[in-house]
Amino acid sequence: MLEAIRNTWRHRDLIVSFTLRDIKARYKQTGLGVTWAIVQPLSMMVVFTLVFSVFAKVPSDGLPYPIFAYSGLIFWTFFANSLTGGTLAMVANSPLIRKIYFPRETLLVSVLLASTFDLGIALLLFAAMFLYYKVALTITVLWMFPLLALQMLLTLGVTGLSSAAHVNYRDIGHALPLLTQLWMFATPVAYPIRVIPEWLKPLYMLNPMAPIIDGYRRAFLLGQAPDLPALAVSAAITVALSALALAVFKRAELTFADVI
Amino acid sequence: MAQPVIELNNVSKRYRLRRGWHVKSIRDEVERLAKRLIMRGAPTRDDFWALKDVTFALEKGEVLGLVGRNGAGKSTLLKILSHVTVPTTGSFVARGRLGALIEIGAGFHPELTGRENVFLNGSIMGMSRREVQEKFDRIVAFAEIERFIDTPIKHYSSGQQMRLGFSVAAHVDPEILLIDEILAVGDASFQAKCLNKLAELKEDDKTIILVSHNLSNITDYAKRVVWLDGGSVRMIGESNEVVDAYLEHVTSDGVTGEAKSTESTFDPDRDLAIGEVVVRNRDEVVQDRFDRGETVLIDVSYAARRAMPGAVFVVSIQDLHGYPLGGIATDPDSMKVNAAVEQGVLRLKLDPILFTKGAYTLSVHAMDPVTKRYYDIRRRAARILVDGHRATSREASGHIHYPHQWEHIR
Numbered sequence: 205m206l207e208a209i210r211n212t213w214r215h216r217d218l219i220v221s222f223t224l225r226d227i228k229a230r231y232k233q234t235g236l237g238v239t240w241a242i243v244q245p246l247s248m249m250v251v252f253t254l255v256f257s258v259f260a261k262v263p264s265d266g267l268p269y270p271i272f273a274y275s276g277l278i279f280w281t282f283f284a285n286s287l288t289g290g291t292l293a294m295v296a297n298s299p300l301i302r303k304i305y306f307p308r309e310t311l312l313v314s315v316l317l318a319s320t321f322d323l324g325i326a327l328l329l330f331a332a333m334f335l336y337y338k339v340a341l342t343i344t345v346l347w348m349f350p351l352l353a354l355q356m357l358l359t360l361g362v363t364g365l366s367s368a369a370h371v372n373y374r375d376i377g378h379a380l381p382l383l384t385q386l387w388m389f390a391t392p393v394a395y396p397i398r399v400i401p402e403w404l405k406p407l408y409m410l411n412p413m414a415p416i417i418d419g420y421r422r423a424f425l426l427g428q429a430p431d432l433p434a435l436a437v438s439a440a441i442t443v444a445l446s447a448l449a450l451a452v453f454k455r456a457e458l459t460f461a462d463v464i
Numbered sequence: 465m466a467q468p469v470i471e472l473n474n475v476s477k478r479y480r481l482r483r484g485w486h487v488k489s490i491r492d493e494v495e496r497l498a499k500r501l502i503m504r505g506a507p508t509r510d511d512f513w514a515l516k517d518v519t520f521a522l523e524k525g526e527v528l529g530l531v532g533r534n535g536a537g538k539s540t541l542l543k544i545l546s547h548v549t550v551p552t553t554g555s556f557v558a559r560g561r562l563g564a565l566i567e568i569g570a571g572f573h574p575e576l577t578g579r580e581n582v583f584l585n586g587s588i589m590g591m592s593r594r595e596v597q598e599k600f601d602r603i604v605a606f607a608e609i610e611r612f613i614d615t616p617i618k619h620y621s622s623g624q625q626m627r628l629g630f631s632v633a634a635h636v637d638p639e640i641l642l643i644d645e646i647l648a649v650g651d652a653s654f655q656a657k658c659l660n661k662l663a664e665l666k667e668d669d670k671t672i673i674l675v676s677h678n679l680s681n682i683t684d685y686a687k688r689v690v691w692l693d694g695g696s697v698r699m700i701g702e703s704n705e706v707v708d709a710y711l712e713h714v715t716s717d718g719v720t721g722e723a724k725s726t727e728s729t730f731d732p733d734r735d736l737a738i739g740e741v742v743v744r745n746r747d748e749v750v751q752d753r754f755d756r757g758e759t760v761l762i763d764v765s766y767a768a769r770r771a772m773p774g775a776v777f778v779v780s781i782q783d784l785h786g787y788p789l790g791g792i793a794t795d796p797d798s799m800k801v802n803a804a805v806e807q808g809v810l811r812l813k814l815d816p817i818l819f820t821k822g823a824y825t826l827s828v829h830a831m832d833p834v835t836k837r838y839y840d841i842r843r844r845a846a847r848i849l850v851d852g853h854r855a856t857s858r859e860a861s862g863h864i865h866y867p868h869q870w871e872h873i874r
Contacts, residue, residue, distance in 0.1 A: 217592045220587070224580070304571065
């Protein structure tokens with residue numbers, strides 16, 4: 205694991221180049237440019253507000269539903285986009301992989317960093333919403349950083365497995381949008397965690413994204429620390445998953461060029 | 465002696481034809497598993513060995529040429545050397561930073577500008593961004609793209625893209641350099657630049673592996689050559705020796721053997737059929753190796769069903785790549801061939817032969833000069849190897865050694 209981190213650091217310039225490519229290429233020849241980074245979570249927020257708040261009256265912990273939903277949506281969008289991008293990264297770069305050697309995991313890290321850029325843009329709107337809804341920020345907002353770190357490690361773990369699998373089985377690419385969608389509904393993005401029935405909760409909290417998204421909401425909107433025991437479980441799962449992913453990915457990487 | 469920079473020991477590479485070359489789906493995989501359970505132990509698919517037991521080593525500063533036909537395993541070997549893939553069995557060690565002038569520009573993104581792509585491609589090839597920054601002006605100047613450097617690369621011509629790609633790769637400054645078809649890039653003047661760059665790298669004591677279909681490039685730069693054939697090393701050694709043997713092998717392919725009976729080569733359904741084509745020296749002894757200036761006799765046998773006084777015979781000469789170097793026809797020489805029912809032998813005398821060192825193939829066809837209809841074509845019917853102490857090498861490029869004199873006139 206340490207060796208992997210060191211190796212990634214050694215190739216930081218390559219990661220920077222890939223990240224810049226991903227960000228620049230994404231918004232070239234678009235009218236809205238980086239505004240697209242906001243459009244996605246914003247439109248989801250509008251839809252969710254209509255469906256879950258206006259039609260279905262889902263509770264939102266006493267907060268205005270739009271900011272409640274948006275607080276989950278921006279971080280979920282970050283996760284979903286880097287998950288999709290990372291899974292497809294190897295195949296998307298197959299001309300490169302077939303011809304040039306470079307550590308393949310740099311592609312995963314760059315996808316993640318490029319999505320982080322989008323997250324930054326989306327956070328600007330988040331800040332504006334704080335002013336509009338007059339929600340006070342407290343010091344607990346600093347929890348954002350460990351939560352982000354955990355989420356990013358989880359993303360790398362999942363994409364390490366899914367991208368390697370996608371090289372061999374293109375089925376992954378087809379199943380991905382569906383799985384991401386299902387995963388979102390198994391995560392407290394559109395609704396608060398307390399609507400989950402008690403009997404289901406132990407199972408529900410095994411989803412490592414659940415305490416993370418819930419954690420952001422507590423940190424930003426409720427002035428609370430995350431649910432630490434649940435977060436510890438999430439962290440344990442994440443670390444185990446990433447270690448497995450690293451081993452699998454480094455092994456699979458050797459034959460990417462042959463099968464891609 | 466210092467450790468070799470590159471070492472390959474019994475390197476073999478297997479591709480699985482059915483599995484590897486198609487994208488698998490989980491359904492296929494389940495099917496395959498089921499089959500394997502039923503027919504236990506039986507090999508379930510065709511394996512293809514792209515490389516078999518390849519062993520060689522390179523010292524620092526050595527230039528090694530790699531020759532072989534398409535499909536001989538050159539690309540697979542380059543992939544292994546550049547770490548893109550791993551050998552199935554055997555071991556491979558490379559000591560030092562490796563650069564590859566293969567598939568240059570593979571990392572280009574069409575939407576990005578030339579400048580952005582230089583940085584991107586540079587870091588893919590292992591340079592740091594600072595290093596690219598330092599070399600940036602030289603890279604752009606070498607590629608001759610200064611004016612367009614801030615234009616998205618999708619607006620570049622393919623030649624411009626390749627030049628920029630080559631230029632980035634050439635400035636990586638590796639210790640080991642893999643070069644595939646250096647002359648495939650750009651126009652003549654850019655090619656000259658590439659060759660100069662190659663000479664420069666060689667002088668800098670870089671270890672170089674050079675793949676080219678242009679064999680004179682190989683003999684010019686490489687001291688040793690590996691000849692790959694069907695995935696195995698067919699021959700390894702001093703470059704002229706290996707290239708000559710390779711040439712002989714390539715050109716002898718499809719050439720009518722002298723031993724073959726003449727009758728059997730005629731096609732009875734044709735009005736006129738060309739049979740054996742035999743090359744002889746001035747003493748009418750069958751021979752295919754000549755020195756420059758010698759006399760070559762080319763005997764073309766034919767058979768015709770009926771008399772065809774108008775038939776024109778053409779002997780054309782090609783270089784190794786099949787590029788035509790000239791055709792010699794019977795009709796402008798008003799040599800009337802009275803093709804009769806019985807067989808005949810037509811003799812073409814080349815005196816002297818002016819070709820530079822190398823291998824040449826002869827093709828013969830017979831046609832009706834009015835309708836331009838071919839009676840028969842024999843491609844690569846025979847070959848001539850030009851070799852010997854008078855034969856000039858192809859340094860000045862080109863195949864013909866003109867009779868000439870130099871003098872100072874002023």
